[in-house]
C-alpha cells in the first residue's frame with residue numbers, strides 16, 4: 001500500500017476548474033508494470049507504472065465496472081480483466097471495446113456504447129507521484 005501524503009501542490013492556483021496535484025504514492029513503492037489502487041482526495045484512483053511513465057485513471061471499467069487493478073498493462077495500454085476492453089492510458093481513449101466481434105459486438109455496443117476511461121495528469125517530483133484532480 002502506498003503511503004499517500006496529505007501535501008497538495010496547486011497547479012496555477014486554486015479555483016473552479018483548476019487542477020490540484022495531490023501526492024498519491026511514492027514512486028519507489030510502485031513497481032514497474034504494477035497496477036495499484038490508491039486513495040486520492042476522497043476517491044480511489046488506479047496508478048499504472050510502465051518504466052519511467054506513471055499513469056492515473058479511474059479504477060472501474062467504463063463498460064461494466066470491472067476492477068481494472070486486476071487487468072493487464074502493456075506499455076500505455078490497459079486491458080480490462082472482464083471482457084477485454086483496451087484503453088490508452090495517455091488519454092483514456094478506447095483502443096478496443098470488449099473482446100467481442102462481428103454482429104455480437106455491434107449489438108453489444110448499441111446497448112453500451114464505447115466510453116473512454118477517465119484519466120488524470122501525473123507529475124513525478126523526485127520520489128513523489130502527484131496526481132492532478134480537477135477542482136470543482
Ligand code: FES
Pocket residue numbers: 061062063064065066080081082083084085098
Ligand atoms: S467490464 Fe471492462 S470490458 Fe466489460
